[in-house]
Amino acid sequence: QQQVKQSPQSLIVQKGGISIINCAYENTAFDYFPWYQQFPGKGPALLIAIRPDVSEKKEGRFTISFNKSAKQFSLHIMDSQPGDSATYFCAASRIRGGATNKLIFGTGTLLAVQP
Amino acid sequence: EAGVAQSPRYKIIEKRQSVAFWCNPISGHATLYWYQQILGQGPKLLIQFQNNGVVDDSQLPKDRFSAERLKGVDSTLKIQPAKLEDSAVYLCASKSRTSGKQQYFGPGTRLTVL
Numbered sequence: 001q002q003q004v005k006q007s008p009q010s011l012i013v014q015k016g017g018i019s020i021i022n023c024a025y026e027n028t029a030f031d032y033f034p035w036y037q038q039f040p041g042k043g044p045a046l047l048i049a050i051r052p053d054v055s056e057k058k059e060g061r062f063t064i065s066f067n068k069s070a071k072q073f074s075l076h077i078m079d080s081q082p083g084d085s086a087t088y089f090c091a092a093s094r095i096r097g098g099a100t101n102k103l104i105f106g107t108g109t110l111l112a113v114q115p
Numbered sequence: 116e117a118g119v120a121q122s123p124r125y126k127i128i129e130k131r132q133s134v135a136f137w138c139n140p141i142s143g144h145a146t147l148y149w150y151q152q153i154l155g156q157g158p159k160l161l162i163q164f165q166n167n168g169v170v171d172d173s174q175l176p177k178d179r180f181s182a183e184r185l186k187g188v189d190s191t192l193k194i195q196p197a198k199l200e201d202s203a204v205y206l207c208a209s210k211s212r213t214s215g216k217q218q219y220f221g222p223g224t225r226l227t228v229l
Contacts, residue, residue: 006157032216043119043206043220044158089157095216102171103218105157 006106019077023090119221133195140209
């Protein structure tokens with residue numbers, strides 16, 4: 001119940017295209033769903049996050065779509081650029097809950113945007 | 116503001132040796148996390164500190180791993196003795212009370228156990 005399943009494992013997109021990464025969770029107590037971006041040799045950095053009271057959140061070229069009933073959420077990168085090439089992780093946690101509010105990460109998606 | 120600092124950046128040891136990693140969180144961040152990131156996987160939480168107290172160490176292999184955060188600032192993570200399967204990147208992250216859920220990660224220490 002603590003797992004977050006992420007797909008695809010890797011993704012190649014042409015410059016200007018749309019990158020789509022999907023995640024699914026099991027624990028209905030999760031109420032915070034962030035996406036992290038990680039470049040080689042760097043730690044993950046928060047990209048965008050959503051709570052389940054909204055179905056979509058957009059920040060620039062990055063959009064999270066959230067489907068509470070299906071327990072799924074996805075990251076869409078519009079107009080993908082070579083600089084977006086990185087590993088993307090979805091994650092989930094509870095906002096409240098003390099020791100149980102740790103982030104559970106997906107397995108990651110390696111995105112390559114070809115020029 | 117300065118980010119989360121970690122050292123060393125790389126470490127190669129033989130199995131059964133011991134190793135220690137150091138983390139200096141962002142100034143004023145009360146919460147500190149240690150994660151293990153095995154190649155091809157997402158980070159897995161090992162231990163979470165709130166100031167100098169342990170909040171969650173349920174996934175820390177306590178027979179070989181230990182961590183401390185004296186004075187509620189810097190933290191060290193130790194492995195003794197190391198096993199081949201400990202080869203991973205060890206990430207430190209910190210969070211303030213005002214940053215909501217956002218954790219700020221350091222660059223990590225890449226450990227190779229031979």
